[in-house]
Amino acid sequence: MPTPASVAEGSKAQPQAPGRFIVTMNPILQAVFGVGTSGSPDWTTTCTVTEADATMLKMQESSFLGVEGATSLKAEITGKIPELNSAAHYRSARNLMQDLGGALAVKEELIYSGYVSGETSKLTLLDRPMNIFALLSSGKLKQPESESEQDFLGTFKTKFKICRNKLENDINWDNPDMKWVKTASMARMHRFLTTRDLHYQWFNPLVFGLVPTEDDGVNARAALAEVEQMKSAALLFAKNAGWSDKIGLFVNVFGHNNVNSLFIHVLDMSELGPAFSYHSFKNLPLDDVIKVLREEAASNFLPAPVRTTDLPGLLEKAGARRRRDSTVGDTTKTLGNFFFAGTDGATSVKAEVVGRLPIIKDAASFRAARRMLTEELGGMATLKEELNRSGFIDPVTGNLTTGTRPFNVFARIGGGVMTQPGMDKEQEYLQEFKDHFIICSNLPANDEHWDSDDKEWVGKASMSKRHRFLTCKDLHWQWFNVLGFGLLPESKGGAGLGRSIALVEVMKAAALRYTSVCPGWSDRVGLFFHVFGHNSVNSLHLHILDMAELGPTFWHYEYKNCPLDVVLKVLKEEASANSMGSENYGLMAEVTAAAKAAAAAAEAAVAGNRPSIRMANGVEILNLNVGGELFAVTRGSMLQAPPGSLLHKIFAPESRWLSNLDANQRPYLDYPATAFRYIADHFRLLSQLSPENVLRPVQVPANQEKQVRELAWILGVEDIVFNPQYGTDPTLPRLPPRKWQLCCARRSPRVSTKAPDPPSSTDSKV
Numbered sequence: 001m002p003t004p005a006s007v008a009e010g011s012k013a014q015p016q017a018p019g020r021f022i023v024t025m026n027p028i029l030q031a032v033f034g035v036g037t038s039g040s041p042d043w044t045t046t047c048t049v050t051e052a053d054a055t056m057l058k059m060q061e062s063s064f065l066g067v068e069g070a071t072s073l074k075a076e077i078t079g080k081i082p083e084l085n086s087a088a089h090y091r092s093a094r095n096l097m098q099d100l101g102g103a104l105a106v107k108e109e110l111i112y113s114g115y116v117s118g119e120t121s122k123l124t125l126l127d128r129p130m131n132i133f134a135l136l137s138s139g140k141l142k143q144p145e146s147e148s149e150q151d152f153l154g155t156f157k158t159k160f161k162i163c164r165n166k167l168e169n170d171i172n173w174d175n176p177d178m179k180w181v182k183t184a185s186m187a188r189m190h191r192f193l194t195t196r197d198l199h200y201q202w203f204n205p206l207v208f209g210l211v212p213t214e215d216d217g218v219n220a221r222a223a224l225a226e227v228e229q230m231k232s233a234a235l236l237f238a239k240n241a242g243w244s245d246k247i248g249l250f251v252n253v254f255g256h257n258n259v260n261s262l263f264i265h266v267l268d269m270s271e272l273g274p275a276f277s278y279h280s281f282k283n284l285p286l287d288d289v290i291k292v293l294r295e296e297a298a299s300n301f302l303p304a305p306v307r308t309t310d311l312p313g314l315l316e317k318a319g320a321r322r323r324r325d326s327t328v329g330d331t332t333k334t335l336g337n338f339f340f341a342g343t344d345g346a347t348s349v350k351a352e353v354v355g356r357l358p359i360i361k362d363a364a365s366f367r368a369a370r371r372m373l374t375e376e377l378g379g380m381a382t383l384k385e386e387l388n389r390s391g392f393i394d395p396v397t398g399n400l401t402t403g404t405r406p407f408n409v410f411a412r413i414g415g416g417v418m419t420q421p422g423m424d425k426e427q428e429y430l431q432e433f434k435d436h437f438i439i440c441s442n443l444p445a446n447d448e449h450w451d452s453d454d455k456e457w458v459g460k461a462s463m464s465k466r467h468r469f470l471t472c473k474d475l476h477w478q479w480f481n482v483l484g485f486g487l488l489p490e491s492k493g494g495a496g497l498g499r500s501i502a503l504v505e506v507m508k509a510a511a512l513r514y515t516s517v518c519p520g521w522s523d524r525v526g527l528f529f530h531v532f533g534h535n536s537v538n539s540l541h542l543h544i545l546d547m548a549e550l551g552p553t554f555w556h557y558e559y560k561n562c563p564l565d566v567v568l569k570v571l572k573e574e575a576s577a578n579s580m581g582s583e584n585y586g587l588m589a590e591v592t593a594a595a596k597a598a599a600a601a602a603e604a605a606v607a608g609n610r611p612s613i614r615m616a617n618g619v620e621i622l623n624l625n626v627g628g629e630l631f632a633v634t635r636g637s638m639l640q641a642p643p644g645s646l647l648h649k650i651f652a653p654e655s656r657w658l659s660n661l662d663a664n665q666r667p668y669l670d671y672p673a674t675a676f677r678y679i680a681d682h683f684r685l686l687s688q689l690s691p692e693n694v695l696r697p698v699q700v701p702a703n704q705e706k707q708v709r710e711l712a713w714i715l716g717v718e719d720i721v722f723n724p725q726y727g728t729d730p731t732l733p734r735l736p737p738r739k740w741q742l743c744c745a746r747r748s749p750r751v752s753t754k755a756p757d758p759p760s761s762t763d764s765k766v
Contacts, residue, residue, distance in 0.1 A: 073100050073109050077206075077255030083281045084253050087288040093206060093253055094292070103207040103217070106254065107200055115203075115260045121215060122198040123261055133194040134261040137161045149191070152240035155397060156233035163192040163263070173273040186276040186283075189243055189268035193234045194261065202226070202262050205289050206254040209296060220296040225395075227293060231286055231403065232394050234266045235417060244270040245416040249286035256282035287404060294405065349377050349386050353483075353533025359559045360531045363566045369483055369531055370570065380478070380488045383532075387477060392538045398493065399475040400539050410471040411480075411539035413440055426468070429517040433510035440469040440541070450551040463554035463561075466521055466546035470511050471539065472503075479503070479540050482567050483532040486574065497575040504568050511544045511564075520661075522548040527564035534560035549659050622651070625662045627673035633680050637687045640728055645716025647679075674704060675711040682721050689727025692734035697722045 081093055097106065110116040114129050123134040135141035146164045150157045164170070165185045172180040173188050195202050201211035201218065208227065211217025218226070231249060238247045246269040252258070264286060267276070276283070353360075357369050373379060387393045391406050400411035402418075412418035426439050441447065442462045449457040450465050472479055478488045478495060485504070488494030495503075508527060515521040526545040530536070542564065545554065554561070622638075624631040638651035650657040650669070658667035669676070682698045689695055698721050700708045712718040 073097070073106055074255050076100065077253075081255065084256050085281060085284050087291050090205070090253060090284055090288055091292050091295075093255065094210065097206055097254075098210070103201070103211045104215070106207055107211075107215075110200060110203070110260065116200045121200055123200060123203060129260075131261045132259055133163060133192065133263045134198055136163050137194045137196045137261070138198065146191075149237070149241065152237045153233055154236050154240065156229070156236060159196060160230065160233045161194050161196060162237055162266075163194060165190055165192070173275070176274050181274045181278050184273060184275045186265065186273055186279060187248075187267040187269065188271035188273070189241075191237070191266045193230060193237070193264040193266055195230070198261075203260055204254040204257060204262065205251050205284070208289070209293060220293055224290065224293040224297050227286070227290055228401070228403065229394070229396055230264060231290070232397065232399075232401070234264060234286075235402065235415075236397075238266060238268070239416055243268045245419050246270045247417070250283040251286055251289060252279075252282050253284055290403070290405070349373070349383055350533050352377065353531075357533065360534055361559055361562050361566075363569050366482075366531060366562055366566055367570050367573075369533070370487070370574075373483060374487060380484055380492075380494075383484060384477060387480070387538065392480070393477045398477055400477055400480055402475070406538075408537065408539050410440065410469065410537055410541045411475055413438055414471045414473050414539065415475050416473075426514075426518060429514045430510055431513055431517065433506070433513060436473055437507065437510050438471050438473060439514055440471055442467055442469075450553070451549075453552050458552045459556050461551060461553045463543065463557065464526075464545040464547065464551055465549035468514070468544045470507060470514070470542040470544060472507075475539075480538055481532040481535060481540065482529045482562075485567075486571060497571060497578065501568065501571045501575060504564065504571065507542055508564055508568075511542060515544065515546070521546050524548045526561075528561040529564060529567055530557075530560050531562055622658075623666050625666045625668045626676045627669070627671055629673035629677075630666070631673075631677070631680065633684070634687070637683045638680070640683050640686055641715070641717050641720070647715040647717050650715075671711060672707055675708045678704075678708045679712055679715065679717065679721055686725060686728050688732070689729065690732040690734050691726050691728065691730055693727045695725050695727060697724060 077093055077096060080096060081089055083089060084093060097103070101108075107116060107121070111118045114126065115124060115131055116122065117124055123131055125131070125135055125138055125140050132141070136143065143164055145167075146162055149162050149164075153160060153162060169180075169184045170190070173185040173190065175181070175184060199216060201207055201216070201223075205227075209218065209220035209223030213219070234249050235247060248265070248267040248269045250265040250267070251263075252265075254260075265283065353369055353372070356372065357365055359365055360369055373383065377383075384393065388395055391403075392401055392408060392411075393399070394401050400408055400415075402408065402412045402415040409418070413420065420441055423439060423441055426441075427434055430437060430439060446457075446461045447467065449461040450463070450467065452458070452461055476493075478484060478493075482504070486495070486497035486500035490496050511527055512525060515525045524547040526543075526547045528543040528545065530543070532538075543561070620635040622631075622633055622635055624633065635651050635653075639648060641647035641651075649655060657669070660668050662668045678698055678700055682695070685695055698708070709718060709722065712721045
């Protein structure tokens with residue numbers, strides 16, 4: 001490109017207009033062709049340019065190489081960056097554009113070629129050049145077959161528009177003929193998302209956030225927010241249109257684009273065609289655009305210097321903010337300085353909750369957390385502001401974001417953006433609840449190390465041998481954590497306490513339905529929430545634990561494992577205190593009844609396959625495998641054994657002896673089945689007699705007596721089994737006396753203070 005220089009010697013000076021100056025050809029050309037030397041033709045060419053033009057040309061001198069004969073910025077970008085499908089490539093393209101004159105140079109090229117109006121800075125709506133997506137977004141050109149799809153954008157349809165490919169391109173999406181590979185759709189389901197804003201700053205991702213403010217451009221932070229909305233709109237469309245959860249979003253950067261107006265490729269990646277591979281060199285993931293914009297936005301976060309003369313006014317404004325009105329429920333009242341106290345240096349609601357409530361695992365602490373949020377920390381408005389600021393809420397939809405930064409894993413799973421391999425089968429165990437909830441798993445390595453005491457795994461591994469999560473498909477931000485359940489006023493789109501209580505009840509029913517149907521789970525199921533402040537993921541997830549086999553991580557997190565029933569208790573307290581309307585009460589009662597009925601049905605459906613069943617009267621029946629034979633005994637009958645005996649320890653509620661399971665997930669005891677049956681039957685009979693009646697010693701055939709005595713001795717119950725004993729149930733009536741005589745009957749079993757010592761070489765029993 002020519003650069004500003006003086007007129008070559010021997011040439012005739014041109015009149016210089018104000019603000020203009022003379023430019024000659026590059027001095028290199030003078031040296032090559034001998035321009036200006038005596039006896040040589042005068043090859044000097046002059047032109048007049050503005051000072052701004054000269055500055056732009058100066059910037060282009062060192063970068064614009066005219067690669068492969070390029071005579072435009074577009075061709076130069078293609079020549080220098082022949083592959084543009086990663087964040088690194090996109091970063092390089094934006095740097096190159098800046099070197100070539102920036103967004104204004106691109107604008108000039110678009111004006112020159114007729115794509116942008118120099119008066120309005122907007123894309124033109126002409127027949128020549130025909131800018132297809134600009135015409136479609138403006139409504140000047142219509143695609144009748146895509147009009148019905150606009151509703152799939154939800155609230156985004158006023159800002160963006162969905163467009164289709166040509167019919168023949170869609171039909172030939174999987175045609176391997178090169179005639180179609182170049183033009184066909186890249187997937188069976190392929191759409192385009194464009195914007196209704198025709199300002200040239202949105203024509204292509206190359207210039208996002210780089211158009212000067214004096215040309216009505218926005219900075220990188222605002223551009224980032226806009227692109228994230230584009231992503232949300234595209235994903236919402238795909239979800240509402242019934243596509244798979246494998247959605248790809250791609251853009252073609254200026255230089256590799258074939259239309260000079262914005263279009264985002266929206267692809268169902270579950271069925272790709274040959275065209276996708278063919279165009280892969282220029283398919284830039286939208287997430288890479290977001291990544292680079294975030295980098296650039298971060299560089300602009302440094303604050304501007306504050307002048308000392310401004311401090312009095314700023315301090316007054318800060319004080320006013322801390323004294324602002326806070327809305328609690330539907331009542332507005334002026335509070336004191338409700339912003340957090342900065343406990344332990346806290347600069348957020350989340351840190352303040354942890355600083356002031358280091359333990360939240362019971363009704364008192366959960367109650368305190370909710371009161372602190374509403375009465376001191378600004379309520380749901382402040383909580384939403386914090387989540388918005390950190391990128392967890394889409395400000396347009398009010399839903400949790402499902403991108404990768406921040407990576408909100410349960411929101412991504414609940415929103416269908418992310419799936420977990422192998423969990424499809426387990427999802428079916430939710431049965432009628434599967435349309436509203438999703439069962440999630442921990443990382444495989446965390447599951448494998450559930451019982452590890454290694455400090456590398458304690459706090460990271462699963463909390464029990466069987467540990468799952470239940471999340472909700474409704475991504476509205478009010479459901480992100482139980483701390484805020486029912487606190488968002490209904491006038492602001494809140495569900496109210498009634499629906500919040502109903503949701504928790506249904507989650508409980510869904511979790512119990514899952515554990516009752518899924519093989520391997522005991523009936524000792526724990527359900528826990530981690531309250532905001534102590535949570536590690538800002539989307540709703542209920543911990544479902546098999547309490548029969550807990551690992552070290554459970555005890556590590558005991559301080560923040562808040563039981564679901566505790567949450568229900570506090571929410572119901574608030575509902576009663578607030579005197580909910582009859583409509584909410586009716587809804588809560590109806591859904592709660594349905595949830596309890598579903599849970600009861602789940603219990604009944606699988607009772608026969610469970611290792612234990614709790615009857616309506618509270619009696620717990622244990623299904624055991626003893627030496628290869630099946631036994632059904634009540635826990636209470638076996639706990640008649642002396643507290644220090646081995647038999648009592650085996651059947652204690654926290655027993656580790658019953659954690660060894662057979663192939664059918666029943667507790668396995670490695671004892672002789674026949675001998676164990678005599679002992680178990682003796683304890684059954686004891687539980688069926690009044691203390692006014694006496695049970696005679698167990699009667700065993702001579703050929704089996706030795707083994708029964710040995711097992712009774714090992715279990716610490718020999719004295720009870722082989723001596724007369726009084727019955728143990730005081731609620732039963734006294735039976736008529738027998739005709740045979742008893743002697744030495746004891747009123748109560750002898751209680752041993754410890755389990756029998758292991759046999760030694762001098763023990764007469766061995």
